[in-house]
Amino acid sequence: MRVGLVTDSTAQLSAAEEATLREVTGDLFAVVPLTVLVGGVAFADGELDPGELCQKMDEGAEVSTSMATPAQFANAYATLLDHGAEEIITVTMSGELSGTRDSAVAAAQNEESLINVVDSRTTSAGLAGALSIAAAGISQGHDVASIAGTVADWCAAETRTAFAPETLEHLRRGGRIGAASSLLGRALQIVPVLGLSAGAVAPLGRVRTRTKALERMVALAGDAAAEIATDEQEVYVEIQHADGQPSHPDVVTLREKIEAAGLQTTFRTLSAIITAHVGSGTIGITVQTRP
Incomplete structure (x- = not known):
């Protein structure tokens, strides 16, 4: 069973972390970016230098964000399925902080393949850690339901x-x-x-x-x-x-x-x-x- 893995950009994965996740999944891995708007100009998460963003905020620039959309997740799912994924697990930032989790769920409902969405109830390093747990489950050959349960348990307890x-x-x-x-x-x-x-x-x-x-x-x-x-x-x-x-x-x-x-x-x-x-x-x- 080939399992794909999808997440959102708030994990802020390093190049090495992303390379590891691609290796574990056989390149069936996707990051869906959220958007930050600075003075009305849209940037994909990770596109703007952190120091520059902080400087603009300190100077009083109007800054807002936009969640990842169902269309973005649908595109990520379709790409992984086209490349051989039979099941997909998606791990998102907390649904209490963003509608991104809801977008991931909405996109999954349009697919016939099994797509399990886990709300990590965290973000940043916690989300990155949850992806490591998912990757371990994939490397051990577990199905997405089992992996999803393990990830949810880890996010709550560890x-x-x-x-x-x-x-x-x-x-x-x-x-x-x-x-x-x-x-x-x-x-x-x-x-x-x-x-x-x-x-x-x-x-x-x-x-x-x-x-x-x-x-x-x-x-x-x-x-x-x-x-x-x-x-x-x-x-x-x-x-x-x-x-x-x-x-x-x-x-x-x-x-x-x-x-x-x-x-x-x-x-x-x-x-x-x-x-x-x-x-x-x-x-x-x-x-x-x-x-």
């Missing part, structure tokens, strides 16, 4: 996300603020630390300074690692930042403190889609197991 935007304003404007709306009345007095709960933005803490926010994230990383660690699986922390620079002082500080606590770290640039909704100074962590 990945945790926290992030600290410099302001809640971008989340408020985009309507993605979720339960963190409770913090808006105190926005001038706090630095928010947020996370994803069942795929939606939720408050994890409120502190007075950026330094305290980073300290809170280190503590959250340790708590999450202790919660999801097993004897069989390695836990690591992926640090993410909007500007895409691992040398950013906040990234360096967070990496040093997390590694001093005995955890491994990696780095990933936030998708332009995520940056558009959380702001240019956002830093995040994702704690998860490896497949």
Whole structure:
């Protein structure tokens, strides 16, 4: 059984990660891009340099996003099926954050072949991790229903996300603020630390300074690692930042403190889609197991 794999661009896969997924699937792999609009000009996710996007946001440019459409997913499915896929598993960013998951489902309903869509309830590094789990299932010869169940279980049990935007304003404007709306009345007095709960933005803490926010994230990383660690699986922390620079002082500080606590770290640039909704100074962590 040849199984294809589809995802959306918010995973921000590296060239090496994408090459691995193509190898595992026999080149039956597709990434459907979302769109970011900057001053009315549309860019496919990943097309605009992260630093340039952050600069434009800091300068006050109007930034918005557009979800991936059913037509885009239908085209991805058709391409994989034409190249020999017999079944397809699609893993998307959280449906609480974007209509992209609904587009993937709508496109799948028009195909006679078995296409199973999994809402990862996360994005960025968490979504990339979910794809690794899917790839492991494909390499072991499992069918899409089994793979989908394993991916959903992993997303619920073995990945945790926290992030600290410099302001809640971008989340408020985009309507993605979720339960963190409770913090808006105190926005001038706090630095928010947020996370994803069942795929939606939720408050994890409120502190007075950026330094305290980073300290809170280190503590959250340790708590999450202790919660999801097993004897069989390695836990690591992926640090993410909007500007895409691992040398950013906040990234360096967070990496040093997390590694001093005995955890491994990696780095990933936030998708332009995520940056558009959380702001240019956002830093995040994702704690998860490896497949």
